Amino acid sequence: MKKLILAIVLCFTFAGVRADEGMWLPSLIGSRINDMRQKGFKLSAEDIYSVNKASMKDAVVLFGSGCTGEYVSDQGLLLTNHHCGYGAIQKLSAVEHDYLTDGFWAMSREEELPCEGLSVRRLVRMEDVTARVAAGESFDEIKKQAIDEGYSASIEQMYYGNQQFLFVYEIFTDVRLVAAPPSSIGKFGGDTDNWIWPRHTGDFSIFRVYAGKDNKPAKYSKENQPYRPARHLRISTKGVKEGDFTMIYGYPANTQEYVISDAVEYVAEVSNPMKIALRTERLDIISAAQEQDPAIRIQYAAKHAGIANAWKKWQGEALGIKRLGTIEKKRAYEKEFAAWAADKPEYAHLLDSMHAAYNVVREWYYMGELYAETGKTIELCAMANVLHTAKMRYDNLPENFKKLYVSYNVDVDRALAKAVLKGFERYCPAEKYPAALRAEIGKYGGTVDAYVDYIYDNSHATSFEKAAAATKEQMETDPAMRLFEIFTFDKKMYRNMSNAPEVERWYRTFMKALREWDKERAFYPDANFTLRVAYGSVAGYEYADGEYHNPVSTLDGIIEKDNPNIYDYNIPQVLRDIYAAKDYGRWGEKVNGRYTVPVAFIATNHTSGGNSGSPVINGKGELIGINFDRTWRSTMSDIEFDPSICRNISVDIRFVLFVIDRVGGAGYLLEEMDLR
Numbered sequence: 001m002k003k004l005i006l007a008i009v010l011c012f013t014f015a016g017v018r019a020d021e022g023m024w025l026p027s028l029i030g031s032r033i034n035d036m037r038q039k040g041f042k043l044s045a046e047d048i049y050s051v052n053k054a055s056m057k058d059a060v061v062l063f064g065s066g067c068t069g070e071y072v073s074d075q076g077l078l079l080t081n082h083h084c085g086y087g088a089i090q091k092l093s094a095v096e097h098d099y100l101t102d103g104f105w106a107m108s109r110e111e112e113l114p115c116e117g118l119s120v121r122r123l124v125r126m127e128d129v130t131a132r133v134a135a136g137e138s139f140d141e142i143k144k145q146a147i148d149e150g151y152s153a154s155i156e157q158m159y160y161g162n163q164q165f166l167f168v169y170e171i172f173t174d175v176r177l178v179a180a181p182p183s184s185i186g187k188f189g190g191d192t193d194n195w196i197w198p199r200h201t202g203d204f205s206i207f208r209v210y211a212g213k214d215n216k217p218a219k220y221s222k223e224n225q226p227y228r229p230a231r232h233l234r235i236s237t238k239g240v241k242e243g244d245f246t247m248i249y250g251y252p253a254n255t256q257e258y259v260i261s262d263a264v265e266y267v268a269e270v271s272n273p274m275k276i277a278l279r280t281e282r283l284d285i286i287s288a289a290q291e292q293d294p295a296i297r298i299q300y301a302a303k304h305a306g307i308a309n310a311w312k313k314w315q316g317e318a319l320g321i322k323r324l325g326t327i328e329k330k331r332a333y334e335k336e337f338a339a340w341a342a343d344k345p346e347y348a349h350l351l352d353s354m355h356a357a358y359n360v361v362r363e364w365y366y367m368g369e370l371y372a373e374t375g376k377t378i379e380l381c382a383m384a385n386v387l388h389t390a391k392m393r394y395d396n397l398p399e400n401f402k403k404l405y406v407s408y409n410v411d412v413d414r415a416l417a418k419a420v421l422k423g424f425e426r427y428c429p430a431e432k433y434p435a436a437l438r439a440e441i442g443k444y445g446g447t448v449d450a451y452v453d454y455i456y457d458n459s460h461a462t463s464f465e466k467a468a469a470a471t472k473e474q475m476e477t478d479p480a481m482r483l484f485e486i487f488t489f490d491k492k493m494y495r496n497m498s499n500a501p502e503v504e505r506w507y508r509t510f511m512k513a514l515r516e517w518d519k520e521r522a523f524y525p526d527a528n529f530t531l532r533v534a535y536g537s538v539a540g541y542e543y544a545d546g547e548y549h550n551p552v553s554t555l556d557g558i559i560e561k562d563n564p565n566i567y568d569y570n571i572p573q574v575l576r577d578i579y580a581a582k583d584y585g586r587w588g589e590k591v592n593g594r595y596t597v598p599v600a601f602i603a604t605n606h607t608s609g610g611n612s613g614s615p616v617i618n619g620k621g622e623l624i625g626i627n628f629d630r631t632w633r634s635t636m637s638d639i640e641f642d643p644s645i646c647r648n649i650s651v652d653i654r655f656v657l658f659v660i661d662r663v664g665g666a667g668y669l670l671e672e673m674d675l676r
């Protein structure tokens, strides 16, 4: 009996340590390395991050403006997600060569396509500069050395300003597209499956980074050579199974794990419901138009996906917060904290100060979010502003402004404008409603509908031809321009409400207090788009009562979903043929008793937006997958991570190799990779 009680107590204590939570700074990973090794990691902290010698960090890059990528050859070959390369692939596509739909496979270096505007950053080093900042050195002084060395540098706040870190980057701009699967693989499941497990998406694309003869960043030139990274990842083709150690190395952008209940309540009960409702209306309008007209379906595909992505995430987040009882848990935690802080003058006031600050900040922060989801989404207004600026610069509007209208339908936009302005009316407290907007509506029709019709009937921004014919003065006083001005928000919006300076100043002290008080808790700084390490293991989970989800998906699942009549599930014929012939070559294996090809897997790593494209690494430091998503009921991991349900989703590297080899016929690419 005693043993049983002990076992139960131990169980609870271990659960209390909250295994797998955390996004750790690579330079400080030494503090986690024992735990990592206990869970199956075989290498050292120096292998993960080192300033003096090549380490894994040299194989990981910040890709574009919001993703992660990793080198897999000594010739600058880089893997990331298809949805991360999407913009670049779209830019290179045209009706005659639609690489999004058909995929793209460079069969030689000469066929690789330069991606204008795309960049890749390597972290050279990171440094805790808290003491220097405290001693009065300015950020510019601190960054100077790195900049003199030819690097770019930024200083980021950790723990709400308790620590400052310098990040030094090398930025490469000659990045070329090497390969992309057709969207029917790279985006298989589309928005229907987005944020969902089981998942069957081959979400990868391949690029190559080029450098000058000295292996340093250089502008695009035919003379440039493939970049030789100090380290690239070896690839394991052995596969994964439940319980295997996994590590994610990448650039998560935004979490808020330490916020008090006020902030969670705001997210779950105010902000998310408002944003979800407003986006539902926009999505309905776009979907209806897409069903009517195939041209609109294409024009609005990326916009729809963009709006739907966060919309779905917020719904899952709200569900997750409710299911975990995060608000109540936080309140209980705060009560305990308050009891501890009561006799400490420097901390006793904290919660009251924070409540008060939130009461002030949430009013304007809410308005900022409401603006962002309504008036600021009206494309005509944004275009009027761009055209107005252009008119000031050029006598004749350059032809390339026609591009503004390629993915634009004025009727859809008009309907959207009516919906968001009505939504704004609904969600805006009467005393905050802009007088200028009321006056405009009063002057032009009296109702939102009439006002919007007036704008769209009279604006010069509704087509390239009209804009080209308009005078500077006409553009200046364009009714869409006026609406644009009404919706300029005069306050800076922050990553989260809690990062607004009025609240953040209290968090600086609160974090200090928490670390003194909650000795059991393993603290890591919130994600802020700096390089992090997360680790966990491959694991299924109980999705709902009695419904267990296996951690591995396979080609059989793709075939089950395959349906030529459903856009999101219409796979390329070649994949059907390969399946029919069970012609899997070296990529076939038995999974749960069936001969098939593994496709994706879930694990308990703590990830966030920005971790897309991150390498998933096994205990030996080898690449086993590419991270691309989370399950939607676990997206509250940005606020509270629960290892029992939070899962990141990765494409199995063997599916990536299978697609390159069997679908793309680009097996030659595997030769430069290090396959184990």
Ligand code: ARG
Residues within 6 Å of the ligand: 083, 190, 191, 194, 195, 305, 306, 309, 609, 612, 628, 629, 630
């Ligand atoms: N949910 C993933 C992330 O947040 C992937 C989004 C891309 N896919 C899509 N169907 N919209 O970015």
Ligand code: ASP
Residues within 6 Å of the ligand: 066, 067, 607, 608, 609, 610, 611, 612, 613, 628, 629, 630
């Ligand atoms: N899909 C996300 C990304 O693009 C990753 C996530 O939020 O889990 O970064």
